[in-house]
Each structure stands twice: as C-alpha cells, then as structure tokens.
Amino acid sequence: MDKRERIIKAAIEVFRKQGIEKTKISDIVKAAGIAQGTFYLYFPSKLSLMPAIAEVMVAKTLEIVKDRVSDDAPFPLRMEQLVDAIFEVNEEYHEIQALIYSGLASTEHLKNWETVYAPFYKWVSDGLQQAIDEGVIRNSVNPDRTARLVIGLVESAAEQIYLYDTDKEDEAVIQKNEVKNFLKNALAID
Numbered sequence: 001m002d003k004r005e006r007i008i009k010a011a012i013e014v015f016r017k018q019g020i021e022k023t024k025i026s027d028i029v030k031a032a033g034i035a036q037g038t039f040y041l042y043f044p045s046k047l048s049l050m051p052a053i054a055e056v057m058v059a060k061t062l063e064i065v066k067d068r069v070s071d072d073a074p075f076p077l078r079m080e081q082l083v084d085a086i087f088e089v090n091e092e093y094h095e096i097q098a099l100i101y102s103g104l105a106s107t108e109h110l111k112n113w114e115t116v117y118a119p120f121y122k123w124v125s126d127g128l129q130q131a132i133d134e135g136v137i138r139n140s141v142n143p144d145r146t147a148r149l150v151i152g153l154v155e156s157a158a159e160q161i162y163l164y165d166t167d168k169e170d171e172a173v174i175q176k177n178e179v180k181n182f183l184k185n186a187l188a189i190d
Contacts, residue, residue: 007032007042008052010029010031010033011053012053014027015099051116057093057096060093064089067085068081068082068084075130075134076189079184082154087158087162090161090162091172094162097162117151121144128147154179157178161175
C-alpha cells in the first residue's frame, strides 16, 4: 500500500472514531505512520480527502456489484442482483457513506461527485445498452441518463434505511422489493 492509500485508510478509521470536526491532520498522520509533511504532498487539507474516500467507496461498491451481478444471468435478474448488492454495500458501509456525504457537503469537492461515479455509471450504462440491444427493455431508454437515475434511486432507497434506521431489516426487504418493482416497470421489463 502506497502512502496515499495509507493516508486515506487512516483517515477513514480516524473519521469513524472521532468524527470529521474533531479530527486533526496530526491524528491522521499518526494513524497512517507518516510524517505530517508527507500528508501535504498528497492533500492540502483534511476535507480534501473526501473525494479520495468517495473514490475508494465507489470502487468498493463497483467491485461488490460486479461480484454479485452474474454476467450470464437474464437482465431482470441482473437488475435484482444490482439492487441487492447496493443495499448490501450501504448496510455494511453506512458509517463511511455518512462521513463522505457530510465531508463533501461541507466543501467545494461535491462537484467531483460525477467524476468519482463515472466508472459505475459506465458499467450500468453498458448493461442497459446490452438489454436494449437484446430487446429486453424498451428501446427509448437513454442508457447514460438512466444509469445515473438507477444508481441514484437504488442508493437513495438504501440510504433511507441504513443511514437513518440501521436496525430495520424488515423495512430494508420491503424497500428493496419496491425499488425492484419500480425499475421493472420503469424499464418495461417483461
């Protein structure tokens, strides 16, 4: 693991323990095992870490989604697997997600969100295009725009459960099913 990765990993740990406001750069560098000057070679401030943490989480989300979504499954099942995977990520990493949102919202780095999500958007867009080509979903779907809508919808639905009500598993099942039904109808999946 290089120094930048160590800083990001340490920041996640320290932010989770102390919160963003109470964390000092000295806390992060101590946890990372690096000199304070080294921190500034990579990041100008503690809040400038937020896009990097978001990138790590989006990459982790995409890794989990790709692992859970079967390439050879029919498209309707792949959409269900996508929803399940995103809910799983939000359940497991809800503390980090909350950190990212609060950190990005308090900085100018929120504008980087679309760039951070670009690989995830592309992966979903490619799947939607494949479904259009196969005649599985309506051909009027714009894959790029719809990919953003699908990810936004599913993540928002999962966050409503796990960022605010982390102990309501029954509610999570109901919410997942509603999202799956919504997507099935919106995409005109048979």
